[in-house]
Amino acid sequence: xxxxxxxxxxxxxxxxxxxxxxxxxxxxxxxxxxxxxxxxxxxxxxxxxxxxxxxxxxxxxxxxxxxxxxxxxxxxxxxxxxxxxxxxxxxxxxxxx
Amino acid sequence: xxxxxxxxxxxxxxxxxxxxxxxxxxxxxxxxxxxxxxxxxxxxxxxxxxxxxxxxxxxxxxxxxxxxxxxxxxxxxxxxxxxxxxxxxxxxxxxxxxxxxxxxxxxxxxxxxxxxxxxxxxxxxxxxxxxxxxxxxxxxxxxxxxxxxxxxxxxxxxxxxxxxxxxxxxxxxxxxxxxxxxxxxxxxxxxxxxxxxxxxxxxxxxxxxxxxxxxxxxxxxxxxxxxxxxxxxxxxxxxxxxxxxxxxxxxxxxxxxxxxxxxxxxxxxxxx
Numbered sequence: 001x002x003x004x005x006x007x008x009x010x011x012x013x014x015x016x017x018x019x020x021x022x023x024x025x026x027x028x029x030x031x032x033x034x035x036x037x038x039x040x041x042x043x044x045x046x047x048x049x050x051x052x053x054x055x056x057x058x059x060x061x062x063x064x065x066x067x068x069x070x071x072x073x074x075x076x077x078x079x080x081x082x083x084x085x086x087x088x089x090x091x092x093x094x095x096x097x
Numbered sequence: 098x099x100x101x102x103x104x105x106x107x108x109x110x111x112x113x114x115x116x117x118x119x120x121x122x123x124x125x126x127x128x129x130x131x132x133x134x135x136x137x138x139x140x141x142x143x144x145x146x147x148x149x150x151x152x153x154x155x156x157x158x159x160x161x162x163x164x165x166x167x168x169x170x171x172x173x174x175x176x177x178x179x180x181x182x183x184x185x186x187x188x189x190x191x192x193x194x195x196x197x198x199x200x201x202x203x204x205x206x207x208x209x210x211x212x213x214x215x216x217x218x219x220x221x222x223x224x225x226x227x228x229x230x231x232x233x234x235x236x237x238x239x240x241x242x243x244x245x246x247x248x249x250x251x252x253x254x255x256x257x258x259x260x261x262x263x264x265x266x267x268x269x270x271x272x273x274x275x276x277x278x279x280x281x282x283x284x285x286x287x288x289x290x291x292x293x294x295x296x297x298x299x300x301x302x303x304x305x306x307x308x309x310x311x312x313x314x315x316x317x318x319x320x321x322x323x324x325x326x327x328x329x330x331x332x333x334x335x336x337x338x339x340x341x342x343x344x345x346x347x348x349x350x351x352x353x354x355x356x357x358x359x360x361x362x363x364x365x366x367x368x369x
Contacts, residue, residue, distance in 0.1 A: 020366075022306030025237060032238040055236070062172050062235040063309045065165045065367045 003043035004080065010034065012079040013056055016072055020064060029059065053077065101365055108358045111147070112351060118143050119347035126340050144346040145197050149190045151353035156183035158360035165367035171234045175227035176363075182220030183356065189213030206334070207279050215279075218286040218323075225293035225320065232300050245296050252295040253288060260284045260328060280331040287324035294320035308366050315359030322352035 010030050017026035033055045039048055053073050061069035118140060122131040159180035166173040189210040196204035204210065294317045301313035326348035333341050 018307065020307050021237070021304045021309055025304050025307065028238045028303070033236075036236075059235040059237055061167075062170060062231050063366075065170065066167050067165075068367065 003045050004049055006034070006039065006042050006044055009044055009049055009052065009080065012076055013052065016076050016079065017056065017060070020060060020072070029056070033059075049080065101362075101369075104358070104361055104365075108354060111151070111354050115147065115347055115350045115354070119343040119350070123341055123343040123347075140343060140346065141197055144350060145190075145194050148346075148350050148353055149187065149194055151350065151357045152183060152187040152190050155353060155357035155360050156180060156187050158357065158364045159183050162360055162363040162367055165364070171231040172228065175224045175231055178220045178224035178227065179360075182217040182224060183360070185213045185217035185220065186353070189217065207275055211279055215282060215286065218283070218290065221320070221323075222286060222289045222293070225290060225297060229293050229296050229300065232297070245299060248299045249292045249296050253292050256288050256291045256324070260288065280334060283327040284324075284331060287327050290320050291324050308362070312359050312362040312366065315355045315362060319352045319355035319359060322348050322355060326352055 013030045013033075014023075014026045017029060020026075021029065033052055037048060037051055037055065039052070044052070053076050056076070057069040057073040060072060064072075118135055121128060122135050122137075122140060125131055159176065163173065163176035163180045166176055189212075192208060192210035192213065193204050196202055196208070196210075297313055298317045301310055301317070304310040304313070326345055329341070329348060330345045333345060
């Protein structure tokens with residue numbers, strides 16, 4: 001199965017989270033979510049990327065509401081789509097438009 | 098200029114005006130500025146209307162923010178309590194405005210306003226406690242629980258010591274009626290609000306630099322200024338120091354402005 005580099009995914013998630021929770025928490029939260037999902041390798045399968053995005057959105061919606069959390073999830077997907085063809089292949093159609 | 102920037106400027110301008118109106122009469126009551134321009138009547142009208150306006154803004158944005166959180170969101174119940182508490186604060190201030198500006202008499206103490214204020218404080222205490230719980234459920238890496246509890250405990254002890262020292266005249270008084278009970282009830286509720294506010298401050302410190310942090314910085318500052326206002330009010334009432342009463346007005350107005358900015362930050366984050 002194709003995969004995405006973990007470092008790239010972490011960078012994108014951190015960059016999108018930072019405006020909401022600050023750089024320190026964005027880094028800590030991303031790493032904590034990666035750990036809690038049991039991701040240990042240098043690459044992620046598409047399902048793992050989706051699980052990570054969902055977990056980040058679920059945490060953030062407590063602070064910013066569901067609509068903004070969904071916006072953030074889509075923004076992460078768009079960023080990853082640009083850099084990672086494998087995510088583009090699995091992304092919902094509306095994210096690619 | 099963005100709406101957030103405009104509101105920030107309005108907030109700081111309001112704080113500056115409050116300081117200009119209330120500080121000179123407190124620190125230099127015999128000065129020409131205090132006796133000629135910032136007379137007690139000017140302070141009364143400005144203070145009563147500015148506090149009411151700030152509370153109405155705070156309550157409006159809190160109600161609108163609450164609507165932005167879904168039924169399944171753990172923060173929704175906390176925002177419901179905060180919004181209701183701010184509405185009660187606004188109603189209490191309406192009562193004071195009626196006494197002070199419409200009937201043109203000194204507001205009695207205690208009065209119906211105190212019933213609204215006390216109810217509001219209870220709701221704010223529960224709301225802040227719920228916010229702490231909601232933070233934990235967000236799944237973000239926060240401080241260890243024992244560190245958070247220690248922060249609350251140290252804050253509670255420090256606050257109780259400060260209240261005990263300042264309110265000794267209340268505790269040592271000969272009579273103990275409804276007025277004296279309220280003099281103690283307000284600081285006691287402030288203590289209950291102070292602890293979760295301090296915990297929120299510690300927890301939200303890790304979010305510094307982000308937009309969520311600004312919400313909590315403003316709301317926690319509002320809670321701490323409310324506590325300062327209540328303690329000063331009780332102290333000045335007991336020691337009968339009317340000269341320093343502008344400081345009480347300054348503390349309350351600054352508290353309401355901070356609460357208004359905190360709720361409007363949340364509204365901007367939800368709807369921007």
